Each structure stands twice: as C-alpha cells, then as structure tokens.
Amino acid sequence: MQHPPAFLDDIGRLAVEAGRAILEVYHTDFSVDHKADKSPLTLADMRSHRIIADGLQAAYPDIPVLSEEGKSVSYAVRKDWDRFWLVDPLDGTKEFIKRNDDFTVNIALICNHVPILGVVYVPALDDLYLADVQKGCYRNFRGTKTQLKIPVQMPETALRVVQSRSHPSDELETFIQRLPATQSILRGSSLKFCAVAAGEADLYPRLGPTWEWDTAAGHAVVLAAGGVVVDLDGNPLCYNKETLLNGPFLAAPSREFLQEIHAIAR
Secondary structure, three states: OOOOOHHHHHHHHHHHHHHHHHHHHHOOOOOOEEOOOOOEEOHHHHHHHHHHHHHHHHHOOOOOEEEOOOOOOOHHHHOOOOEEEEEEEEEOHHHHHHOOOOOEEEEEEEEOOEEEEEEEEEOOOOEEEEEEOOOEEEEEEOOEEEEOOOOOOOOOOOEEEEEEOOOOOHHHHHHHHOOOOEEEEEEOOOHHHHHHHOOOOOEEEEOOOEEHHHHHHHHHHHHHOOOEEEEOOOOEOOOOOOOOEEOOEEEEOOHHHHHHOOOOOO
16 A cells, blocks of 8 residues: 655644644634634634644744735745745634534645645544645545545546535536536535545536635645646646735546536636
C-alpha cells in the first residue's frame, strides 16, 4: 500500500490538531460574531488559525502564511512570494454554526501561483485528505489509508453534481438544468472538491464568488487525484492574484469529461 510523503503527514497532523480544537468549541454553546463583510466568526475559527499559523511558522519559518483569519497582507508585499501557505482555519463556518458536520480545515502550499500540496481535514468525521500534486492523493478515514482514484468517464447513471448547502443561486440552477439528467448532492465547505476527488460526485460547478483560501486545498486534492479545476474558459485557477477573489470554476475528473458533457456554459 502506498502512503503519503512524511512532509505531508506532518501538515496533516497539524490540521488534525486544529480540528480537535474546533471540536472543543463545537460541543459547547458557542457565540457567533460577524466580520466587516458580515460573514460569521467563532472562537473555533480563531483557535484553529492560531494553531496552524504558529505551527507552520515554527516548522517552516522561510515560508510566509496567508490565512483567512490572519492579518491582511498587501499585494505589494505578497506579489514577490514564490511560495506560501494558504490557509482556511475553518472552512464552512455556516455549516459549523448549523452543526451539520460539513466543515473542514484547509491548508495548501502555493508555488508560483498554483497549489502543489493540500490538506483537507473533516473534524466531525475524522476524515483526512492528503494531496501531493506530483505523487497522488491519500485519504485517511478513521485511521485507514487508501490512495484515491477518481472516475474519468461519463457515468452510466445520472450525472452526480455536487453543490453548496449554503450558497444556492438561480444562475447555478439554470446551469445544472442544461446538463444531462442529474443527481444533486449537497455538501458544505471544501467537501465538494473532496467528493469529486473520491469519485462520490462527477462535477462541482461554482458560479458564485469564493476566496482563494476557500479553494486552494480542495483544488490540490482534486489535482492530486487526477482531476481538474478550471474556469469557464478552461484555464486553471490562479492564486496570489492582486484580488484574492476567484471567479466561476468547475471541478471534474478530467478536461475530456467536461468536453463530453458540454459542461462549460457562459
């Protein structure tokens, strides 16, 4: 059986440590604050951020960290970064607040604007995805490690489309209606990427805005498992842009798969 590289295991352990801190808050009567953009913020977000930021800075002092909950870094500074950690300490805070277990810890290593490593940990399920884009994607579910493989052919039954639990839109519904007969799967956080990587879904279309820290680790998971994450023109998502917002994108098993189902729609 193949196993993830030791370096990736170390990052995975850091994500698990942060996940345990998140669960400590999850099982309490926690309060919810709101940031300037009105997105929710909890003690779990901040505890996870602190564990990950401190751990990465201690282990890799030469690699800067950009975290959703950290201090903002101006583009004038980060434009010269050739590699950096991109972190979402608690992806799916809305799912965390709803207590539906669909929240994750996301850590990615970005090199020259693309993710090369990614870790996604699902604290409530003890489910860990370890992705090295060059060496493969591994899943450790409650202690069991198996290398992920994703389907690259049109499914024989309904096309399985995974979409957000908390961010529905009329535009997305119109897009989905243009596809062949579909089966809809609802997931929160970066679990939508993981569903594609694990072969549990065939397509993840996201037409609304996301932040780079929302997608980087999940992007790495899909790439390492053999899939693609592209914009509606077929270009890979790019990281460390002047604005950290992403445009619409599609995650799927392969470019050929996207062409076969005519999934790229304007």
